[in-house]
Ligand SMILES: *[C@@H]1O[C@H](CO)[C@@H](O)[C@H](O)[C@H]1NC(C)=O
């Protein structure tokens with residue numbers, strides 16, 4: 001009984017590998033990589049698979065997001081992100097299929113003494129970073145590139161939490177109203193009249209923990225300077241649900257602390273020749289059949 005069950009599991013695994021190989025045989029590495037350009041947050045194209053991209057997702061030692069701890073370095077005084085409220089002209093607000101993003105380009109920010117230009121801002125549910133091990137329902141990312149060298153990126157992360165008073169920061173309230181018009185991937189509307197006071201405060205007048213990390217989506221490029229604010233924006237339960245419905249789950253799993261071994265590379269040492277070590281699998285099978 002015991003043995004036949006583990007044989008049964010072994011057979012399933014063999015069949016699975018056989019079919020997996022049939023579908024990838026004849027595909028060269030580049031083709032597989034191009035196919036995987038359609039990354040996701042789910043299953044076989046989810047974050048564990050991102051190592052097959054040209055980039056550092058599965059190798060880098062400065063990957064984001066991380067657990068931010070309040071003993072980390074705090075960014076210098078004098079930071080500012082004086083983004084004017086968005087007025088009547090507006091900016092594209094697009095459902096990219098992976099997030100919803102406002103292409104608000106141009107406002108200036110100074111972070112750690114470096115001058116930046118805002119490129120865009122977007123959202124994740126749940127938060128990607130954690131703060132002293134706590135995660136939040138959402139996280140807002142303001143993405144900047146340096147004025148002197150546009151390849152140098154700085155991202156400000158702002159946590160968003162549900163409000164006990166059932167109130168939304170005006171930025172969240174306004175965008176939540178526009179969300180139904182960008183329900184599907186590829187949809188764009190114009191975001192007009194977006195108040196940015198809450199975000200300005202969370203950047204200019206708040207403590208921000210800083211570290212050198214990466215993009216949280218492929219190709220997971222490193223050298224991104226992160227500023228994670230300890231000022232949290234409010235969202236009402238209704239507005240949160242509106243975002244959650246459109247975003248689904250779009251949060252990369254937590255990465256190792258800066259400088260530590262990449263978690264995918266670490267896990268790969270238990271995998272031989274591209275296949276999971278069979279004895280570990282049958283051990284698991286035995287455990288479940290017991
Ligand atoms: C805004 O979105 C429209 C429609 O998708 C697109 O054609 C246009 O290029 C976008 N403009 C900018 C500045 O991104």
Ligand SMILES: *[C@@H]1O[C@H](CO)[C@@H](O)[C@H](O)[C@H]1NC(C)=O
Nearest residue numbers: 164165166167236237238239
């Ligand atoms: C929260 O606000 C929404 C929208 O204004 C309202 O429909 C709902 O009843 C409120 N809930 C509570 C608990 O006050």
